[in-house]
Amino acid sequence: MSGNGNKRTPLVAEKRYPGNGTAKKKPAPKKKPVKKPVTRRKTAPKRTKPRGLLGWLLFPFIWAARIIWAVSWRLGLVVGLIIAGFSFYFAAQMPPVDELIDGRTRGSVTMTDYRGEVFAWRGDQFGGMVTVDTVSGHLTNAVVATEDKRFYRHFGISPRGVASAVRINLREGRGPLSGHGGSTITQQTAKLLCLGVPFDPTRWDSEAEYENDCRQGSLWRKAREAVFAVGMELAYTKDEILTIYLNRAYLGAGARGFEAASQRYFGIPAMALSPAQSAMLAGLLTAPSTLAPTSNLQRSQNRAAVVVGLMEDQGYLSQAQADEARANPATLSETARANAATFFADWIMRSGPESFTRNTTEDVFIRTTLDPAIQTAAEEAMISVFENEVREGSEAQAAIVVMSADGAVRAMVGGRNIGETGAFNRATQANRQTGSSFKPFIFAAALDLGMSPYTMIDDERTCWKRRGASDWCPENYDRTFKGPITLIQALAESRNIPAIVLSEDVGRELVRNVANGFGLNGDLAAGPALALGVSESTLLDMTGAYAGILNGGSQVTPYGLVDLRIRGDSETLMDSQGAGIGERIIGQDAARQLTWMMTKVVEEGTGRRARIDGWQIAGKSGTTQGARDAWFIGFTGDYVTAVWMGYDDNRPLSGVTGGGLPATIWRETMTRVLADKNPTPLPMTIPPEPAQSGLLHSEGGEVLDQDILNLLDSIVGN
Template identity: 75%
Template sequence: MSGNGKKRPPLVADKRYAAKPAAKKTGAPKKTTAKPAARKRKVAPKKAHPSGSMGWFLTPFRWLVRLIWAFTWRVGLVTALIIGGFSFYFAAQMSDIAELVDQRTRGSVTMTDLQGEVFAWRGDQFGGMVTTDTVSPHLHNAVVATEDKRFYRHLGISPRGIASAVRINLREGRGPLSGNGGSTITQQTAKLLCLGVPYDPAKWDSERDYEADCRRTTLWRKAREAVFSVGMEIAYTKEEILTIYLNRAYLGAGSRGFEAAAQRYFGISAAEVNPAQAAMLAGLLTAPSANAPTRNLQRAQDRASIVIGLMEDQGYISESQAREARLNPATLSEAARASSGGFFADWVMASGPEFFTRDTTEDVVIRTTLDQRIQTAAEDALIQVFQNDVREGSEAQAAIVVMSADGAVRAMVGGRNISATGAFNRATQALRQTGSAFKPFIYAAALDLGMSPYDMIDDAPACWTRPGSPQWCPENYDREFVGPVTLVDALATSRNIPAITLSEEVGRGLVSEVANGFGVQGDLAAGPALALGVSESTLLDMTGAFAGILNGGSQVTPYGLTDLRLMGDDTPLMDATGVGIGERIIREEAARQLTWMMTKVVEDGTGRRARIDGWPIAGKTGTTQGSRDAWFIGFTGDYVTGVWMGYDDNSRLSGVTGGGLPATIWRETMLRVLSGRQPTPLPLMIPQQPASTGVLESQGGQAPAQDILNLLDSILTTGN
């Protein structure tokens, strides 16, 4: 079957398996070799772990790191989205800059003296809005160099700054959030804005409490602060943020913002400050109250020197400019340096209308009666006497008031610490017994009834009966009795018995009425001791009462406010109309005769230490029982000056009477006040000496009946 030459058909198996391709022919036949009986399977060698045996140990940690990283970037992404969302929310709530630069709830009071010169500030001062373009470039650069040198390179928060601050705090043993804060200018501005939380009087007792709450540092508040800061960066430009900061920062001495501070300390605008002044202002940001130049100029200058170094290091000023600034440090203006009139300013604030002084929501300017030349004279006199005439270590205090005859107060010293503000004012707040300084009102009442300064009165031992008390038998200061004496001599030598006798004769009620009319306030003693000044009064009221004698017998209301207006307005809201001289208390003739009698106190009596050559002076000394208070109040033709001396705890003065140190302080004050002036005559009347005088005898407080009849006859014939 095979021999027919025909090709056989393929088998089924051949159809199922494809034929192997034919081998390609090559130029030479390949040499074949015998195949091995069995082919071994190759096994790949195991790779060694790159870390050797440690690899198995580190593998779990690598796994943990990968897990942490996977968790961290996801949490970070979510956190970033949350922060971003809140930041955009805060950004959308931001107000216009003009509404943020001045959000004080308290206004300010600026006080000017008699010549219109500023001498005192109270409340929160805001000098007006400034911008980064209007302030001095040196001030702009000083703030950035001191507070945030990366200000223009971050987005509101500085992780590097925060980490550095935490490291410093921990190294110094403080908590991570205590001390250095690492805050950027943006964060500080956010804090000044209280993170957008407005002041609510119903929630906080005062703005100070509100600000203290805003400054609290907690983790939650720092987180909110960071978010709010980023929101500010979204809403405002860098220059706008810095503008808010320049206007809102507190810089000591009641100054809010750099414009107010520049005016307060240097008397110039923030646009005019030089590098040294800019450095001092920027240096206040860390501790405004402690570094305020009005409190410690040297400390402020030392801090400014550090700021100058920062400005130089960061290229804001040259080496020569830095050297010049250090050689010529910033100093206070004359007004800021004087720091006088603090007690006077406090009195004006306390006595003025509350809604324009203590609780003002406006910026107010008050023109006052203060004369800074006289104020300086009083302060210098007090300092000199205490340095030269008072034993070292003494805690005795003194107060001085100088006023014109109409009650306009020209100077006030409320204690030995003349630069104090908000301190206890012994001129206006200390109620003290007046002692013999009260006696002129007894003689004023007698003269007003028609008695003569030459009338006689008996200085003899006497006793008075007081209801519910044993008999009272007072003595004179020198424990002697001189017998019959004229009224003028009795006043000049400050005899107690004649004063009591006269008070009883004219009537205590009339004496009290005259004293109250002249301005001695309060309830006066009801018994015969009224004549010895056992009632209490302030130095201001007593000085005002003596001013009533000088002006001819009319009531005086001491005042310090001349007019009050809102800052920027020319029309006063109130003025001194209606204050000063009031109704008449005694006849002018009686007042002029009393003035003459009081000149004898200085010329020949207990007030001789107050004499000033060439000047006619009237006055009266006063020393209380137990020598706990010593007074001298006197006047020239132009000014009435009162001096009080004593201890705050009412201790006994050692060897001090009204005619001693108080009279010396008075003289030293008036020597300075009157320097270079021509003597001014006193408005006095010298009475004619009568041909005969009656003697008022003091026998148990009763005068003989004939003497009483003679006195009444004298009163009736004079038409009084």
């Protein structure tokens, strides 16, 4: 124990921790503060600074702006809600994407030659559905770079694009909505879909009228287009919208969609397109018909170069790729470049069944008889003769048909405007007087009656009496008369008097029946003029009639359609049954004797210009009254080729006869056709020369109708 003797108070817990233990004294209650009455000070009115002159001048405008803003944001909110409502409505109505791929109201016709190679298209071509994933990446890049570089960043409309388009239009002196539209790819697709309005034939007379209505550029239409575009963005993904666009866009030459255009211009699928080819196709979207490479290749290539630049600027192509595309621009495939046989293709479209050609709603495939090599030969021959042997600036026209002996048309040129689709076809649509090219049918009738080619006929001056006028005395082409000659010489030299005499002797009705049997079904002349070819026919029908002589005297119906089927079907809907060789018209022996006689026309007579060394050729020339029509029709053992030349307005040719330029065109054509072939002998018979032959001559004296005489007065044939 420790201590110092002093007594201390012990240190207890209560002292150590004052909060515990002994109770504290209650503090005296606080006095409640007395609230002083608040005296409200009157707020002095704010002093407004004097407006000043400028303030007073601006006050109405500021006031109006405030009102406009107050109204416009409320109105904008209402309009926005309406647009959103309609956009959601359109989005709810959108069908599945695959139902929007092919929007054509009519089908297409694809024509192939005798080998099955495509040479022509008609109608709206659709190559089949493609998607963003099944086409070349260069193609989708080219389309986006050209048409809508912000495609993957906007929501269907691009205010910046519209403002830019308006600015460009105003700068170029047009209305704000005229010219550049500033439309996004989504808006363009909405327009291609006609804002969901289907084609109604009771409302629109044609698909073209329907499409024009869909593409009108009014302000109201633009507003509806924008709303519909937003609806599309709500309903579909970006790639789905681009897929619809790639399938429905029109790209010229009847091509609907990029697959059809790729096949049409380049002969390849859209998945194989190069940067240069993709740029060319994307460039067509601005003006498909004008920029189509089949219309103007250079213009199309120039536009493609611009697209290549856009692709490079936006990073889709490296500089090396862009330089390569510019240095080697896309070119047409051989088939597209040739644009071959337009007259032939148009003939197929006109002569085929309307429901499967001109008004088809299906995609139709037609296999034809066309031989591209022969078609090229005919086209080159015509071009060569007109360039080298016809005076510059001449408006004379010509037509060519090449046909097999069975009536299968292998080539057709309907005029000098080769390659022009829908042009007037002088081979099938022009009815012209046949002149002396009709004479073989007179000789066919005589030989079928048993006359010999060696039968003598009197080529002498013969006159027919007229009522109330002097006698009518026709002349030959050379204005001379040769007296008694054989039928062989009469045909070879195309003597008019012997032809009339022979026709009168065998009977005009029989001659008319033979001509009708061979396919000349027009209104044949009733009088002696029949023998001089005053009746009209088409070049195609005349070719078929001569084919009847070549094949042994049987009727021939020209044809070009071999078979027809619908895309995707293996079943043939129709074929050439009923065309080709028909019933016999004259005996085979008579036909073969006539063929031999017609070789003399080429060897010794008016058709000498048609000779080709090493080949047997039979033919006949013809020149009508006043040289308004000139013909040469000839055949080898394989082909019948007919050439007509004249003016569309029926004015006379100058210095042209059937044995002249038409025979030259015939030779130029057939020289090319036969170049790589071995000579084929003609099916002909050389009859034995009789010991004695009678003499046919006319007594004249028949009284003729004045109309017939007026016609005969001006007829001279060769």
